[in-house]
Amino acid sequence: MLTDTQLQHNVLAELNWAPDVVAAHLGVSACDGIVTLSGQVGSYAQKHAAETAASHVRGVRGVAETIEVLLPFDRQRTDGEIATAVMDRLAWDVSIPHDALTVVVENGQVTISGNVEWHYERDAAEQDVRRLMGVTGVVNRIEVIPATTAEVIGDDITHALHRSYFFDPKTIEVTAVDGRVTLTGTVKSWGDREVAAATAWGAPGIRAVNNRITII
Numbered sequence: 042m043l044t045d046t047q048l049q050h051n052v053l054a055e056l057n058w059a060p061d062v063v064a065a066h067l068g069v070s071a072c073d074g075i076v077t078l079s080g081q082v083g084s085y086a087q088k089h090a091a092e093t094a095a096s097h098v099r100g101v102r103g104v105a106e107t108i109e110v111l112l113p114f115d116r117q118r119t120d121g122e123i124a125t126a127v128m129d130r131l132a133w134d135v136s137i138p139h140d141a142l143t144v145v146v147e148n149g150q151v152t153i154s155g156n157v158e159w160h161y162e163r164d165a166a167e168q169d170v171r172r173l174m175g176v177t178g179v180v181n182r183i184e185v186i187p188a189t190t191a192e193v194i195g196d197d198i199t200h201a202l203h204r205s206y207f208f209d210p211k212t213i214e215v216t217a218v219d220g221r222v223t224l225t226g227t228v229k230s231w232g233d234r235e236v237a238a239a240t241a242w243g244a245p246g247i248r249a250v251n252n253r254i255t256i257i
Contacts, residue, residue, distance in 0.1 A: 043100040045071040052076050052095050059094040063087055067108070069095070074102030074256075081109045084116070085176045101231045102256055110177040112149070118175030120146040126173050127151055136165045142183065149177035156186045160242040185220075185248045198222060198241050205240065213237060213254065220248035227257045 043051070048071040056064040067080040076095050082088050088108045095104050118126070124146045131137055131144075141162075142155035151170050157163055163183040170179050195217035202208050202215070213226040222241045228234050238252045 045073070048074065048076065048098070048100050052098050052101065055094050055098050056091060059090060061087065061090040062094055064091070067091060074100060076101050076104050078104065078106040078108055081111050083111065083113055084174075085110050085178055086172045089171055096235070097232050099230055099232075110149075112175065112177065116174050118149075120148070123149065123151065123173065123175045126175070127153075127170055130169045130173060131166060134165060134169055137162055137169075142166060149175055150180065151176055151178070152180040152182060154182045156184050158186065159245070160185050160247055164242075194220070194244055194246055195222070198244050201240050201243070202237060205236070208233070208237065215241070220246050221251070222247060222249070223251040223253060225253045227255050229257065231256060 049069050052069045052071065053064070056062050056067055056069070063082060066082070067078060070077045070079075076098075078091055078095060082091065088106070088110055091108060092104055092106055095101060124144055127144045127146070131142060132139070138157060141157055142153055145152045145154075153166055153170060157166075163181065163185055166183060167179055167181045170176060195215045198217070199213075199215045202213050208228070212228065213224060216223045216225075222244075224237055224241060228237065234252065234254045234256060237254055238250050241247060241250045241252075
């Protein structure tokens with residue numbers, strides 16, 4: 042079991058190691074496995090990368106953040122310019138249904154709305170926006186509404202998890218109702234917990250994943 046000081050040190054080391062994170066102006070604190078990130082970064086993409094890097098460190102049970110995005114002068118854009126760039130980027134992405142989404146930009150924060158059939162389409166839209174110049178935040182309000190709901194989706198997810206070398210078949214339980222999946226059980230790391238959720242999201246007809254898996 043890592044102490045708070047050891048966990049803080051490991052997260053700081055991971056932030057400095059990650060090539061897409063500028064860690065010079067970031068601070069880290071840890072308490073009972075919950076890591077809090079603070080400080081400033083120059084883009085929303087860097088903020089997201091810092092959160093992701095911290096969550097992958099062994100012993101991290103959760104990540105909170107108060108990171109502020111301060112755009113350099115030469116990377117600031119008007120809301121109109123950002124909205125145009127977002128719509129152009131989404132239009133060029135073949136994984137996103139044409140004309141399925143709408144965008145609102147306010148003070149650099151982009152809100153994406155609309156309906157798609159798959160979670161990967163929802164995730165692709167957010168990834169597209171996250172890396173654009175001038176963006177200070179992303180609110181993803183896209184809903185996954187499948188054309189059909191799989192009747193045996195819970196069994197399909199369970200089989201997919203059992204095919205993975207990450208999990209013992211006895212440690213994860215899957216329940217599914219109306220396209221909403223709940224995962225329970227135990228894993229050994231935050232990364233394994235994320236893999237389990239990603240596996241569930243990969244099934245057709247998934248509208249929500251409630252990840253209640255605990256880390257031991």
